[in-house]
Amino acid sequence: GQQLNQSPQSMFIQEGEDVSMNCTSSSIFNTWLWYKQDPGEGPVLLIALYKAGELTSNGRLTAQFGITRKDSFLNISASIPSDVGIYFCAGFFSGNTGKLIFGQGTTLQVKP
Amino acid sequence: GAVVSQHPSWVICKSGTSVKIECRSLDFQATTMFWYRQFPKQSLMLMATSNEGSKATYEQGVEKDKFLINHASLTLSTLTVTSAHPEDSSFYICSPHTDTQYFGPGTRLTVL
Numbered sequence: 001g002q003q004l005n006q007s008p009q010s011m012f013i014q015e016g017e018d019v020s021m022n023c024t025s026s027s028i029f030n031t032w033l034w035y036k037q038d039p040g041e042g043p044v045l046l047i048a049l050y051k052a053g054e055l056t057s058n059g060r061l062t063a064q065f066g067i068t069r070k071d072s073f074l075n076i077s078a079s080i081p082s083d084v085g086i087y088f089c090a091g092f093f094s095g096n097t098g099k100l101i102f103g104q105g106t107t108l109q110v111k112p
Numbered sequence: 113g114a115v116v117s118q119h120p121s122w123v124i125c126k127s128g129t130s131v132k133i134e135c136r137s138l139d140f141q142a143t144t145m146f147w148y149r150q151f152p153k154q155s156l157m158l159m160a161t162s163n164e165g166s167k168a169t170y171e172q173g174v175e176k177d178k179f180l181i182n183h184a185s186l187t188l189s190t191l192t193v194t195s196a197h198p199e200d201s202s203f204y205i206c207s208p209h210t211d212t213q214y215f216g217p218g219t220r221l222t223v224l
Contacts, residue, residue: 042215
């Protein structure tokens with residue numbers, strides 16, 4: 001079945017540093033989504049990618065849809081304490097039914 | 113973005129009781145609602161899909177008789193955890209099927 005492998009599992013960085021995390025899949029995805037989840041809350045959509053090769057920014061966040069359609073990365077530049085949280089990649093199950101499959105998540109901690 | 117609310121935000125119940133979780137779309141109509149479950153320190157896993165006016169569909173391994181889903185209107189979907197047990201303790205999150213996947217704020221269920 002479809003699976004998403006997200007890495008790294010966790011990161012502990014200094015404020016101001018850049019962060020990079022990625023997701024890979026054993027199968028092709030037509031859409032990649034990146035979410036952030038704070039404790040006790042639902043995921044919040046950060047960036048949506050719809051085309052292979054697409055590079056999209058949202059403030060200090062940049063994400064790219066891999067050319068092979070089997071991977072995506074998310075970069076956070078100049079991290080700040082409020083970037084702390086869990087970041088998930090997600091893609092739609094085949095057939096575009098709207099069902100999402102999630103990566104395992106990357107827990108980010110930022111030291112002021 | 114789409115506004116989705118869940119009620120209650122957290123609930124504690126005794127083992128053997130039933131708990132109903134409501135998910136409302138506040139500014140749009142959703143014919144389809146996805147229900148996800150998230151155990152501590154884990155990713156989100158799709159449980160079931162509710163469809164307005166028809167039966168819900170469940171993912172493999174999810175007991176339909178235990179997790180009752182009702183999608184009575186285009187703005188309300190409910191998930192009832194019947195005869196809850198401690199292993200049902202989890203974070204339950206709904207997500208309406210829209211062009212962009214937004215999530216509700218989640219409901220924390222703790223079964224004693």
